Amino acid sequence: MLNAAPRTRDDLVARHLERLQMRLASQEKKLAAFADLAQGREPLMPYAITKKEIAPAQVAAVEAEVDLPAVVAAIGEGFGMIMGVLGPAPAASTIHKGAYDDIAPAYHAMSEWMSGHGFEPAAPPCEVYLNEPTEVPVGEQLTEVLWGIREVAG
Numbered sequence: 001m002l003n004a005a006p007r008t009r010d011d012l013v014a015r016h017l018e019r020l021q022m023r024l025a026s027q028e029k030k031l032a033a034f035a036d037l038a039q040g041r042e043p044l045m046p047y048a049i050t051k052k053e054i055a056p057a058q059v060a061a062v063e064a065e066v067d068l069p070a071v072v073a074a075i076g077e078g079f080g081m082i083m084g085v086l087g088p089a090p091a092a093s094t095i096h097k098g099a100y101d102d103i104a105p106a107y108h109a110m111s112e113w114m115s116g117h118g119f120e121p122a123a124p125p126c127e128v129y130l131n132e133p134t135e136v137p138v139g140e141q142l143t144e145v146l147w148g149i150r151e152v153a154g
Contacts, residue, residue, distance in 0.1 A: 121146030
């Protein structure tokens with residue numbers, strides 16, 4: 001890289017700087033959220049979790065990290081694999097509002113809810129995107145998280 005042409009080197013450095021700034025912004029956001037929790041400004045579990053019956057539905061799995069338009073295009077071309085039919089089954093459900101990258105606390109809250117209500121996971125979780133991410137601001141994206149559950153034996 002040090003021997004690269006100045007323009008190429010400058011482009012590489014600029015792209016790396018952009019990646020570092022994005023990482024820093026993500027970490028600052030997490031730090032602010034933990035500070036709010038530690039000072040009691042935010043509830044530990046801001047998600048309303050309910051038990052519901054999910055209707056049967058075909059599900060697909062995509063084993064790649066891609067953006068949403070690429071997934072839609074790929075599925076339209078036959079990419080992916082039909083895994084079978086999900087449901088009918090009981091599931092824990094919650095709605096996450098905000099960026100998809102910030103959805104991890106919803107899964108944590110659901111795990112806590114399951115153990116506190118006598119349930120355990122019975123199937124992998126899935127996400128249902130309730131609005132079109134290209135048509136709403138990132139902070140308004142809505143995702144329903146469903147996690148198949150069963151009562152803990154014992």
